Amino acid sequence: MSTLPVVVAVDGSENSWRALDWAQDAARRRGAPLRVAHVRHHFAWTQPGAPVVVPPPPDDDPVLADAGARLAAAGDGPRTEYVGLDGALLPELGSDAQLLVLGSRGRGGFASLLLGSNGLSAARDAECPVVVVPPPGREVDDVLPAEPGPRVAVGLKVDAPDDATLGFAFAEAAVRGARVQVVAAYPWPIQSWVAPGDLALPVYDQDAIEHETRTLVDGFLAPHRARHPEVEVEPRPAPGDAAGLLVAASKDAALVVVGRHRRRLLTPARMLGSVTHAVLLHAASPVAVVPPAPAEE
Numbered sequence: 001m002s003t004l005p006v007v008v009a010v011d012g013s014e015n016s017w018r019a020l021d022w023a024q025d026a027a028r029r030r031g032a033p034l035r036v037a038h039v040r041h042h043f044a045w046t047q048p049g050a051p052v053v054v055p056p057p058p059d060d061d062p063v064l065a066d067a068g069a070r071l072a073a074a075g076d077g078p079r080t081e082y083v084g085l086d087g088a089l090l091p092e093l094g095s096d097a098q099l100l101v102l103g104s105r106g107r108g109g110f111a112s113l114l115l116g117s118n119g120l121s122a123a124r125d126a127e128c129p130v131v132v133v134p135p136p137g138r139e140v141d142d143v144l145p146a147e148p149g150p151r152v153a154v155g156l157k158v159d160a161p162d163d164a165t166l167g168f169a170f171a172e173a174a175v176r177g178a179r180v181q182v183v184a185a186y187p188w189p190i191q192s193w194v195a196p197g198d199l200a201l202p203v204y205d206q207d208a209i210e211h212e213t214r215t216l217v218d219g220f221l222a223p224h225r226a227r228h229p230e231v232e233v234e235p236r237p238a239p240g241d242a243a244g245l246l247v248a249a250s251k252d253a254a255l256v257v258v259g260r261h262r263r264r265l266l267t268p269a270r271m272l273g274s275v276t277h278a279v280l281l282h283a284a285s286p287v288a289v290v291p292p293a294p295a296e297e
Contacts, residue, residue, distance in 0.1 A: 004098040005035040015103030023101040027078040094126030138284040144248040150178035153249035154257040158216040165259035179232035188239030213237040243278035250283035
């Protein structure tokens with residue numbers, strides 16, 4: 001198991017405390033140290049004669065003090081260090097971490113995952129997987145019912161499978177004693193547009209499409225099953241929109257795992273993708289965003 005720390009960013013908000021609790025548990029399960037970071041945003045006035053706001057030193061940081069008290073009250077936990085960073089960007093916290101954990105909403109730079117906030121940039125740019133812990137009470141449609149028990153849901157795009165995402169999901173399920181629910185969406189009903197005078201396209205059989213999708217899923221999962229024979233696997237090919245199905249799978253899940261877009265020749269910038277963005281905004285469970293393997297970058 002890696003000795004790199006699990007890093008959690010806190011800002012004193014309730015959502016960041018939920019992220020702290022999740023990160024403490026994750027570090028304990030991995031046998032990893034925990035690093036609690038308070039990214040402080042202080043801006044000096046530029047007008048002549050205006051006062052300059054000076055941040056407190058890390059040893060006198062009330063947010064980190066509150067975090068320490070909260071962890072101490074939780075009982076025996078992982079080895080923990082506390083750092084106060086001034087004006088640092090969240091993605092940089094993942095440069096020497098095995099996992100970066102954030103609350104989805106909070107104060108300042110954590111105001112929203114929408115419209116290019118720091119939280120969104122961390123999920124998009126961090127070098128390690130990023131887990132975003134949502135606020136409580138999110139309601140999702142129960143269109144993908146699952147058996148009871150601990151479960152890690154992961155999205156699989158059969159025409160572009162991502163081994164890094166699947167590998168993270170299996171490893172996470174292993175440390176949690178959970179099963180992996182593999183959600184593979186296929187389009188249905190299939191829309192066919194025929195111009196006047198053209199021949200109609202053949203009729204598609206949904207059972208055949210689902211069978212083909214399941215066959216592809218089983219092939220992609222084979223090496224991961226071999227590496228983690230102790231993990232129960234639940235393939236779930238299903239008709240519909242991938243984002244909607246993954247949000248539905250987040251109901252009562254321990255974690256939903258999604259991938260980040262690979263860089264492509266004509267789009268070299270890092271991107272989250274519409275499915276990952278939608279899952280981050282609407283899932284009821286924590287969401288892990290996994291970067292592509294270095295060779296794929």
